[in-house]
Amino acid sequence: MRIRRFLDVFTIVSLANSILILSVVLVSLVLVVESLPIIARDGLLPLVTSIWNPVKEEYGFLFALGGSLVTASLALVFSLALSIGSAVMYAEFLPRRFRVIVKNLMDLAASIPSVVYGLWGLKVLSPVLRTYIMEPLSELGLSQFVGRPTPAGTSIFTASILLAIMVTPLASAIIRERLLAIPSHIREALYSLGLTKVEVITLELKYIKRSILTATAVSYGRAVGETAAVAMVVGNVINLEFFKVFKPGYTISSLIADQYPNAEAYYFMKHALFYSALVMFFVSLAINIVLLKFGERV
Amino acid sequence: MDSVVQIRDLWVSIGGRSILRGVNLEIPRNVVFAIMGPSGSGKSTLLRSLNRILDLYEGVSVKGQILIDGVDVYNSKTDPSEVRRLVGMVFQIPNPIPNMSIYDNVALGPRINKLVRSRWELDNLVRWALEKAYLWDEVKDRLHLPASKLSGGQQQRLCIARALAMKPKVLLMDEPTSNLDPVASAKIEELIVELKRDVTVVLVTHNSFQASRVSDYVAFMYDGQILEVGPTGQIFTRPKNKLTEKYITGRFG
Amino acid sequence: MKPLMLRKIRSLTMLALISTAFALTLLPVLSLIGTVVYNGMSVVFRNFPGIFFDIPAAPGSSEVGGIGPHLLGTMLLVALAMAIGTPISILAAVFTAEAIKSWERNLGRLTRLLTHMMIEFPTIVVGLAVYGLMTTLAPYIRALIPGFRPFSLLSGVIALIMVSAPYMYAQVEDGLKSIPQHIREAVYSLGAGRVLTSYVLLRYLKSTVYAAISISLARMISETAALFFTAFGSNVYPPLDSNLLFRPVGSLTLAVYTLGLSGYENWVELSWAASFILLMLCLALFALSKVVIRGE
Numbered sequence: 001m002r003i004r005r006f007l008d009v010f011t012i013v014s015l016a017n018s019i020l021i022l023s024v025v026l027v028s029l030v031l032v033v034e035s036l037p038i039i040a041r042d043g044l045l046p047l048v049t050s051i052w053n054p055v056k057e058e059y060g061f062l063f064a065l066g067g068s069l070v071t072a073s074l075a076l077v078f079s080l081a082l083s084i085g086s087a088v089m090y091a092e093f094l095p096r097r098f099r100v101i102v103k104n105l106m107d108l109a110a111s112i113p114s115v116v117y118g119l120w121g122l123k124v125l126s127p128v129l130r131t132y133i134m135e136p137l138s139e140l141g142l143s144q145f146v147g148r149p150t151p152a153g154t155s156i157f158t159a160s161i162l163l164a165i166m167v168t169p170l171a172s173a174i175i176r177e178r179l180l181a182i183p184s185h186i187r188e189a190l191y192s193l194g195l196t197k198v199e200v201i202t203l204e205l206k207y208i209k210r211s212i213l214t215a216t217a218v219s220y221g222r223a224v225g226e227t228a229a230v231a232m233v234v235g236n237v238i239n240l241e242f243f244k245v246f247k248p249g250y251t252i253s254s255l256i257a258d259q260y261p262n263a264e265a266y267y268f269m270k271h272a273l274f275y276s277a278l279v280m281f282f283v284s285l286a287i288n289i290v291l292l293k294f295g296e297r298v
Numbered sequence: 299m300d301s302v303v304q305i306r307d308l309w310v311s312i313g314g315r316s317i318l319r320g321v322n323l324e325i326p327r328n329v330v331f332a333i334m335g336p337s338g339s340g341k342s343t344l345l346r347s348l349n350r351i352l353d354l355y356e357g358v359s360v361k362g363q364i365l366i367d368g369v370d371v372y373n374s375k376t377d378p379s380e381v382r383r384l385v386g387m388v389f390q391i392p393n394p395i396p397n398m399s400i401y402d403n404v405a406l407g408p409r410i411n412k413l414v415r416s417r418w419e420l421d422n423l424v425r426w427a428l429e430k431a432y433l434w435d436e437v438k439d440r441l442h443l444p445a446s447k448l449s450g451g452q453q454q455r456l457c458i459a460r461a462l463a464m465k466p467k468v469l470l471m472d473e474p475t476s477n478l479d480p481v482a483s484a485k486i487e488e489l490i491v492e493l494k495r496d497v498t499v500v501l502v503t504h505n506s507f508q509a510s511r512v513s514d515y516v517a518f519m520y521d522g523q524i525l526e527v528g529p530t531g532q533i534f535t536r537p538k539n540k541l542t543e544k545y546i547t548g549r550f551g
Numbered sequence: 552m553k554p555l556m557l558r559k560i561r562s563l564t565m566l567a568l569i570s571t572a573f574a575l576t577l578l579p580v581l582s583l584i585g586t587v588v589y590n591g592m593s594v595v596f597r598n599f600p601g602i603f604f605d606i607p608a609a610p611g612s613s614e615v616g617g618i619g620p621h622l623l624g625t626m627l628l629v630a631l632a633m634a635i636g637t638p639i640s641i642l643a644a645v646f647t648a649e650a651i652k653s654w655e656r657n658l659g660r661l662t663r664l665l666t667h668m669m670i671e672f673p674t675i676v677v678g679l680a681v682y683g684l685m686t687t688l689a690p691y692i693r694a695l696i697p698g699f700r701p702f703s704l705l706s707g708v709i710a711l712i713m714v715s716a717p718y719m720y721a722q723v724e725d726g727l728k729s730i731p732q733h734i735r736e737a738v739y740s741l742g743a744g745r746v747l748t749s750y751v752l753l754r755y756l757k758s759t760v761y762a763a764i765s766i767s768l769a770r771m772i773s774e775t776a777a778l779f780f781t782a783f784g785s786n787v788y789p790p791l792d793s794n795l796l797f798r799p800v801g802s803l804t805l806a807v808y809t810l811g812l813s814g815y816e817n818w819v820e821l822s823w824a825a826s827f828i829l830l831m832l833c834l835a836l837f838a839l840s841k842v843v844i845r846g847e
Contacts, residue, residue, distance in 0.1 A: 010745045014655070016642035017662040020720065023713050024665040027672070027680040034683045085572020093569070096356060102577070104841070109580040111766075111833050113773030115804045116826045119811045120583045123819070165579040172576060185393040188351050189457070193407040193464060194383035196558050198565045207397055218671075225673025227776035228808055253675045257779055274683060277676045284676075288668050379558075 031281055034274035041268070046275060050240045054262065059272035061255060065279065066242035068251040071156055071230065072223035075163035079219050082164060083172035084212065088201055090172075091179035110169040118232035121162040126153030126233055129161060134246045147244030154235040157245040162233050163223045170222070171215040178211035178296075179204060214295035221287040224280065227253035252276045302327045302467055302498050303348065308362035310343055310352070317343045319522040321362075325468075325515075330490055330499045332509035332530070335519035336545070341502045344519070345470050348500070349385040350378040367467045383411055386461025386497070387470040391477055392453035394445035394460065401441040403456055404428060407464040423463055430496065431459035432489050451482025458489065462497070469493065471501045475508065487512050506546045510534050518542045584830070591827020594820045602824055607786050610815040618825050620788045624800035627704060628782060629771045632711035637764060639712070640719035645749045647720075648727035663724070666717035674714050678777035681710040685781075702799045704789075707782030714777050715767045722766070726759035727752060761843040769836040772829065775804040784809060803829050 038046065038059065049060025090102060130153030138148050149155055182204055190200045205212065235248020236258045242249050250258070256273050263270040303325035310318040317340045325331045333341045343352070350371060352358045364371040371381050394403045404424045407413070414420045424441075428434040433455040437448070445456055454474060461469055471490070475483035490512045493499055503509050509516050510530060517527040518539065526539045537543040595602050598615050605617030643666075647659035669677075685692075685701035692699045730752055738748045753760060778784070784805035789798045803825045811822035 008745075010646070010649070010749075013642045013646040014658055016639045017646050017658050019639055020643050020662050020716060021658075021665055023716075024669050026684060027669075027677060027713065030680040030683040030687070031676070033687075082572045082576045085569045086576040089569045089573035093566075105577065105580060108834065108837050109583075111769055111773070111837055112583070113775065113804055113807075113826075113829050113833065115773075115775040115807045115811075116587060116829055117583065119807055119822055119826050120586055122811060124582060124586055125579070168576050169580070183393075184354075185389050185391045186395060187354065188387075188389060189393045189395065189460075191351055191354060191379075192349060192382055192385075192387035192389075192470075193410065193460070194379045194381075195410055196379045196562055198558070198562045199410055201565070203395070207395070221671045225671075225675065227673065227675040227779075228804070232808065232812060253673060253776065256675055256679060257776065260780055274679065277679050280673055281676050284671050284673060285668065288671050291671070292667075 028281070031274060031278045034271060035278045036271075038268050038271040038275050046272060047279065050238075052238050054266045054269050057266060057268045059268060061252065061272065061276045063238055063240050063242055064250040064252045064255040064276060067156055067234070067239070067249040068224055068253070068280075070242055070245060071160045071163060071234065071251055072220055074157070074160035074245065075167065075223040076216065076220050078161060078164035079168045079171055079223075080212075080216060082168045083175055083215060083219075084205065086168070087172045087175035087179055088205075090176050092197070092201060106169040106173060110173070114166060114226060115228040115232075117162060117166050118229035121158065121229060121233040122154070125162055125165075126155075126158050129153055129155075129158050134158075138246055143246070145244070147241065147247035149246045150235065150248055152235075154233050154248050155246050156234060156239075156242065156249045159230045159234040159251070160223075160245070162229055163226060166226065166229060167219040167222045171219045174215040174218065175208065175211055178208040182207065210294065210296055214291065217287050217291045217295055221284055224283055224287075225253060227257050230254050231257045252280050300327050301325060302367055303500070304363075304365040305344075305348075306363040306365075308344075308347065308360070308364065310340075310347055310358065310360050312343070312352075312355070313357040317522055318347070321522075321524055323517060323524060323527065325498060325500060327498055328494050329514040330494050330501060330512050331515045331517070332501045332503055332513035333517045333519055334503050334506055334509045334545070337504055339519040340522040341504075341519050342472055345387075345472050345500065345502050348468070348470060349382045349387055351382075351387070353378055383407075383464060384466055385468045385470060386464055386466035388454070388457050388461055388472065388474045390473045392450055392457055394448075394453050394456050396444065396446040398445060399442045400437050400445050400448070400456060403445050404459050404463045407460060411464060413464065424459075427459040427463035428456075430462050430493070431455045432485065433459055449482070451478050451485060454478060454482070454486060455489065458486075458493075462493075466497060469497045469499045471499060473502055473504065476504075483508075506548070510546070518545060587823065587826045587830050590820075590823035591825075591830070594824040595827060606788065607810065607821055608817055610813060610818055612817055615817050615820050615824070618801075618803065618806050618821055618828075620785060621801040621803050621806040621825060622828070623788065624704075624782065624785070625772060625802045625804075627795075627800060628707045628711055628778075628802055629768065631704070631708045632715070632771055633764075633768060635708070636712040636716045636767070637719065640716045640763075640767075641723050641753070641760065644720050644723035644727060645753065647724050649745055649749050649752075651745075662720070666720050669713070669717040670721065673776070674710075674774060675776035675779070677713050678710050678780050681706055681713065681777070682780035685709075696794075696797060698794045699797045700799070702780070702783035703797045704782060704800045705796045706780075707778055707800065707802070710777040710781040711771045711774060714774055715770045718770060719763045719767045722763040723753075723756070723760060726756045726763075730755065758843050762840045765836045765840040765843065769833050769840075772832055772836075773804065775802075775808055778802055778805055 046060045048062055050063040051058045051060040130149045134149040190203060230251055231254035234251055234254050236250060236254055237248040239247050239249035256277060259273060263273055301324040305321055305323040308318055308321040321344060335341050346352045347360060348364060360372055366384055369381060369384060370376055401424055404427050405420055408420060408423055414423055425434060436452060448456060475486050490499055513530045516530045516533045518525050520541055526542045534546055594615060598617060602617040603622055604619040606620055608614035608616030643662055647662055650656045650659040682701055685706045689699060689701055738751050782802055783799035785799045785801045789795055789800055806825040807822050810818040
């Protein structure tokens, strides 16, 4: 008993906490330290220029940054429409006996490895999108604004659709659970005022706007950070016009994944890649802060 | 007699269990009509069948006819939201929409149902409804605060104002005081008596004393059927049914 | 009557939009599962059971070969990462939930904050950082272990732990937090110390802990991006000697990625097979976690 008082066994457990804390600190530290050489040389220039010329050691990854933001934003728009729609369908219209199947299917979808989505996106989704959406639209004269698709169908647009498909199950689940959690007496109050189903649903969505924001932020974070699936369908081509979404391009994550095998060959390239990762780190930090301040626990 | 609500041979079952078994009832205009009975007797279901709130749940089947102000409630051509515009409802739990302001809670019905043409008209309607609900003086300076900031009794009066703002013909009240303290309850009871000038109040209560204090007519329900109906004075002084007598004297069960 | 018409039209439009969104949410998932099962199964049965043991056939040949090294790599990576990561996550969660003194509470709060941030970090960033760390440390490690390379099983294991430990930590901690205070007080009132109490509470939370473990397992098996610069990938079996930890290994996810992008028909087929195996593993773990939760 006396020994225990001096050496509380429980104190030893804090070692586990220290390891976790240390690992997060180390990750952040390494990112900063490894980016320093190129920050010291070029400052913020790589963020606003689009050059990738390892032979001359010139690096500007605006094209990838732009690609990431465009893919993630497009993905967010599609996925919000899909997740709100499917959550409302689930909570307000779907008969109880179908709910179990649909819920399990969506939960399963959220747990399928992203690289499997990537393979499906490359072999199934890309050709379908090219034939039925991208080619007809660019034939219609939109190619001026969105570019022409390649034969493979890999493009920034394809990546954003695939991302939307991947993040919708989770986003939809967040919204669905909150819709189901609206107390029935609130719902009854709305109907008792003579509101139609459409009006009630509109009000309910306003009521849970914090959850929709949470779903948005979580989806955006996933979409920006997703690597394997995006790298398989985005095309991995340096595309200075990253806003022409039917053309192939790069995102930060796919740039890192794709360029890394060459990085050791050039001194600054490795540091440039760390710098781009640092930018992603800050984007996800910003999302975290938004979630912490305005979001709900998922 | 001019009846605003007519219920003819109403049978309701939920999930295969029959809850109402052949209810017939006529409710006169501009009275307080109390429905009392022990819990599980079907009084809440009866109330919820009047404005088709029962439609929200799976496995509910309704047979029979209800006419409210001439509208055939369960006719397949009738839009349930049309019915609910004629009929306001106040619930057991005070349920203002918590994230909406006091003003918006009252304005919700008139806005959605396009009862008003101008902002000025809406302001007046909101004020009228809040005054009718004895709430205006307490909230007139903070109409834009969220409704969740009010006390329980105030929230319940806000719900009454919200229902009144649609100028319903009938106001359904489902044990409106069961979650309130005695002072707040007394205020609501006082209000109920006043309300019958503008609207017919159908009040469900398990408290027979409350029924005797506020109502003009009473129906006693037991096991999905109405055992006795009549003017309140008559029922409370000369009940015909043995069960009614037991219930009102508090010797029930 | 006109507003009523308008309302009807609005209702129908809304219903149409909602059903479309619902269909567009489910359709891709069904298509994905369908294609992976259809394509993957036929490849698995073409070279059964060799698919689980062979190395990939030469690119472009008519044979498919197998994904033995990748399967072994995933098994090694996940087994080691689970063995190290699980106790760390659970202990840290226990410490955070049962902290009493103020320094303990602060340490717990810091752990919570940082790990919750870590959950949202892109895994490619975590993988890259681990790689950066290992290259920095490599000269020192080489003094002890001459054969050490940053691209190695060890780096892969560290990356996997960093990716999944925050999740497991968060789940177990939430579970411990959700235990009603009166139950905790009851255990303490029997005279149990904190260590024993934590043990009892964890047993009480058995199903949460099992679910957290199976979800972590699924996350590790599914992880790709964090392994690019750590485990690196390999199409051959590593020699099973004392340097096993310090050499690159393959994984099923890396196999799907590199073989799928290779452009060789027989390698793409292997990629489908690897996807099928991954899907089956995830399905099994998914079912397991559901059963565990329901068993509560």
